[in-house]
Amino acid sequence: MSGFQKARFLFHRITSPLRDYPDFIILGNSFCAKTLLYNYLTQHRLILKNIFEESAFFVDYYEKGSSWYKANFPLKIQKSLLKRKSGKIPLVGETINLPYYEIPERVHKLIPNPKIIVILRDPIDRAYASYSSLVKKGIELLTFEEAVLKKIDRWADVNQKLTENQIEGLEEKISTYLSNSIYVYDIKNWIKYFPKEKMLFLKSEDLFEKPLETVNNTLEFLGLEPLVHLVNYSERLENTQLINTKIKEDLNKFFKPYNKLLYELLGCDLGWD
Numbered sequence: 001m002s003g004f005q006k007a008r009f010l011f012h013r014i015t016s017p018l019r020d021y022p023d024f025i026i027l028g029n030s031f032c033a034k035t036l037l038y039n040y041l042t043q044h045r046l047i048l049k050n051i052f053e054e055s056a057f058f059v060d061y062y063e064k065g066s067s068w069y070k071a072n073f074p075l076k077i078q079k080s081l082l083k084r085k086s087g088k089i090p091l092v093g094e095t096i097n098l099p100y101y102e103i104p105e106r107v108h109k110l111i112p113n114p115k116i117i118v119i120l121r122d123p124i125d126r127a128y129a130s131y132s133s134l135v136k137k138g139i140e141l142l143t144f145e146e147a148v149l150k151k152i153d154r155w156a157d158v159n160q161k162l163t164e165n166q167i168e169g170l171e172e173k174i175s176t177y178l179s180n181s182i183y184v185y186d187i188k189n190w191i192k193y194f195p196k197e198k199m200l201f202l203k204s205e206d207l208f209e210k211p212l213e214t215v216n217n218t219l220e221f222l223g224l225e226p227l228v229h230l231v232n233y234s235e236r237l238e239n240t241q242l243i244n245t246k247i248k249e250d251l252n253k254f255f256k257p258y259n260k261l262l263y264e265l266l267g268c269d270l271g272w273d
Contacts, residue, residue, distance in 0.1 A: 012051060012071035019070040020079070022050075024093040024115040024222060025107070027190065029180050031129040032121040033204040034095040039233060040207075040215045046082065046090040046224055048074045054095040058103045066110060091222060098186045108193040115222055116194055120262075121204035122272045123181035123255045124248065125240055130177055132238045145247045148177045181255065184262040201266055208237060 012019070028034035038053045055061070055072040073092050082090045096103065098118070107114075121129075131147055134140035140147055191199075200221040207214045216226035240248075256273055263269050 013068065015075065016067040016071040018075050018077070019073045020076050020092070021070065021111045022073060022094045022114060023091040024117060025111070026093060026095045026117045026119060027098045028095070028119040028204075029098050029121075029126060029183070029186075031126050031133070032098075032119050033207050034119050036233060037117070037119055037202070037207055037215070037218065038093065038095050040211060040230055041093065041218060041222075043230060044219060044224060044227060046086060046088055047222075048078060048082070048090055048092050050074070050092065050094055054097075058096060058106045059100055062106060069110065088224075091224070098183065098190075099180065101189060104190045104193045114194075116190070116199045117202065117218055117221065118187065118190075118199055119202045119204055119207065120183055120270070123183075123259070124243070124251050124272075125238070126204075127177040127181045127251070128240050128243060129238050130180065145244055148175055148247070148251070150175050178254065182258045184258055184265055187262070187265060196265075201268075203270060 026034045026038055028037075035053055041047050042049050050072050052072060055069060057064070057069040057072070061068060072094070079090050079092070096107065127148060128144060131140060131144050142150065187196075200218060202214060202218065211232060212227065212230050215230060219226055252273065259270070259272050
């Protein structure tokens with residue numbers, strides 16, 4: 001965080017009683033394009049930006065308390081002035097990671113009735129995008145085939161996800177590339193606290209291929225008028241054709257039962273098989 005950002009956040013901390021919680025949240029695992037969706041939505045004149053698109057409060061800073069969280073968001077008077085000018089109620093949102101077992105309950109305690117947008121990506125594409133990012137940073141040295149199948153002990157929230165799974169033959173130790181591409185149990189955890197019928201489910205692929213239409217569908221869900229055009233952000237998509245054919249077939253088989261459970265939960269086929 002730069003000196004300017006530190007000073008800005010200090011001002012926000014001092015004025016946190018004059019700020020409010022977000023009206024909507026965007027849920028998604030890493031590399032599911034939740035940041036891209038947020039950036040598109042904030043092109044709308046009635047959606048105000050935060051200091052950071054993702055505060056990470058519910059994962060990393062929860063012990064700092066609600067005043068720290070509220071410091072991330074615009075002043076109430078900013079919303080009031082924009083409402084007076086436009087005649088419509090402006091909104092504020094943020095992105096939150098879909099996994100982590102305790103997060104939905106934490107969110108519900110502070111924001112009991114937000115609008116929730118869930119964006120999901122083809123599990124294999126998400127895993128490969130995650131892998132490619134770590135390769136570029138010099139963190140991942142294995143091939144994709146080696147890395148994706150490496151069995152590693154993971155933290156408690158992943159173990160919780162795995163123990164809930166009743167599919168025969170599941171091993172307790174799998175890579176996070178795989179575990180973070182299993183969405184159904186995380187969504188089940190969220191709908192314990194927030195009704196599924198009040199959530200909007202999107203596909204990352206639709207956002208990549210038809211951004212304006214997907215963004216306008218989201219704006220309709222939020223009760224805002226559509227945009228006429230977007231400033232498109234270039235999103236470099238990894239070439240998953242480079243994945244070994246055999247490992248891709250194996251991954252399709254691995255994810256198929258999870259995708260089936262997800263489709264049944266959502267009541268629609270996302271077309272990933």
